[in-house]
Amino acid sequence: MTLYLCVDCGGSKTSAAIADEHGNILGRALSGPSNFAYIGVEPFVAAVKTAVSDALKTSVDPPSTEPVALTKDKPYFAKAWFGVSGVDSPSAVDAITPVLSELLGIPPGPNLSICNDTYLLAAPLRIHKDAKYAVATIGGTGAIAVGFKEDEHGNLKEFGRVGGWGWLLGDEGGGFHVGRTAIRTIVAQADRDSLNPDSPSPPSTLVPAILETFGAKIPHDLLALAHLPEPLSTSPPPKGDSSLLLHPREKRLSSLSPIVFRCAFEDRDPLALKILTECADSLAEQISMFLIPTTNSPPGSMQNGNAILAEEAILSFGGSLVGIENYRRLVLDGLKKRGQVFKYVEFVDDAAAIGALALAMPA
Numbered sequence: 225m226t227l228y229l230c231v232d233c234g235g236s237k238t239s240a241a242i243a244d245e246h247g248n249i250l251g252r253a254l255s256g257p258s259n260f261a262y263i264g265v266e267p268f269v270a271a272v273k274t275a276v277s278d279a280l281k282t283s284v285d286p287p288s289t290e291p292v293a294l295t296k297d298k299p300y301f302a303k304a305w306f307g308v309s310g311v312d313s314p315s316a317v318d319a320i321t322p323v324l325s326e327l328l329g330i331p332p333g334p335n336l337s338i339c340n341d342t343y344l345l346a347a348p349l350r351i352h353k354d355a356k357y358a359v360a361t362i363g364g365t366g367a368i369a370v371g372f373k374e375d376e377h378g379n380l381k382e383f384g385r386v387g388g389w390g391w392l393l394g395d396e397g398g399g400f401h402v403g404r405t406a407i408r409t410i411v412a413q414a415d416r417d418s419l420n421p422d423s424p425s426p427p428s429t430l431v432p433a434i435l436e437t438f439g440a441k442i443p444h445d446l447l448a449l450a451h452l453p454e455p456l457s458t459s460p461p462p463k464g465d466s467s468l469l470l471h472p473r474e475k476r477l478s479s480l481s482p483i484v485f486r487c488a489f490e491d492r493d494p495l496a497l498k499i500l501t502e503c504a505d506s507l508a509e510q511i512s513m514f515l516i517p518t519t520n521s522p523p524g525s526m527q528n529g530n531a532i533l534a535e536e537a538i539l540s541f542g543g544s545l546v547g548i549e550n551y552r553r554l555v556l557d558g559l560k561k562r563g564q565v566f567k568y569v570e571f572v573d574d575a576a577a578i579g580a581l582a583l584a585m586p587a
Contacts, residue, residue, distance in 0.1 A: 230579030261310025397507025508558025518563030
């Protein structure tokens with residue numbers, strides 16, 4: 225039996241999946257965080273070893289009740305693919321390649337692929353053979369879009385990226401952007417109402433929900449509360465204490481996104497829906513930067529040197545916000561109004577599993 229391994233190494237968990245040559249997922253397991261940039265080599269390898277050893281329990285014949293020991297003298301995998309958060313440069317890849325090669329018994333080379341975890345979102349490109357490109361789009365707390373194509377050897381190659389600048393400088397379409405836009409919209413509405421006291425804005429479920437969350441009485445109180453300095457303690461807030469003011473400023477705003485989503489999609493609140501439409505459109509605009517402009521593209525849209533046709537590409541989503549179908553639909557609506565319709569649209573909720581399946585696909 226030929227086995228293929230994919231490991232998604234993230235800041236909160238490590239997810240391993242193992243597939244056979246027929247594309248069946250035989251084993252999966254989780255372990256602790258493995259963001260290489262944050263934890264260093266030894267904790268990274270320990271997290272990977274735990275996840276892979278546990279995933280092998282149901283992948284070996286006969287199945288094991290204990291984690292399966294990994295030794296370089298007995299390699300279990302024909303190919304392995306690691307998507308590692310915190311690996312953003314060739315030097316980082318070089319730093320972990322020898323240790324992963326030693327751990328799995330796979331020589332450095334084409335059968336041991338190590339890259340940033342964003343690459344795993346491009347795995348559908350190896351499955352849909354009639355697509356030429358993939359635009360991998362993450363929409364969670366932050367947001368980024370990365371373009372991929374396959375080279376002549378079937379390896380994924382990045383050909384451009386847009387966004388992912390972090391909460392202070394960008395991340396349009398992500399959770400922080402949603403929270404920031406909510407505060408801005410609520411305060412701007414209060415400004416307009418002050419100028420038109422005889423024509424106040426219609427009632428909204430979002431405004432009182434945001435005010436209550438911050439412990440504010442009126443919209444303009446939110447300005448001071450959002451700008452309060454970082455808490456002096458670096459320790460997390462006491463368990464059960466929901467006060468946003470005990471959190472760092474970035475968290476104060478990003479944690480508002482579930483409230484906006486609830487008001488928009490459960491209460492059908494027009495103000496909340498307007499905010500999400502604006503944020504989703506910002507993400508659609510970033511995605512459209514990869515694409516050849518159409519007659520519906522905004523005036524002044526320019527074609528970059530690597531621009532692709534949407535009808536030849538896969539739009540592959542990943543992340544908690546775009547995991548919500550209604551929000552994904554808003555992003556797709558933003559693309560459609562620009563005349564951009566992708567050949568395939570996928571949401572990858574298990575990057576390790578789809579990566580293992582892609583490895584098992586014939587070249």
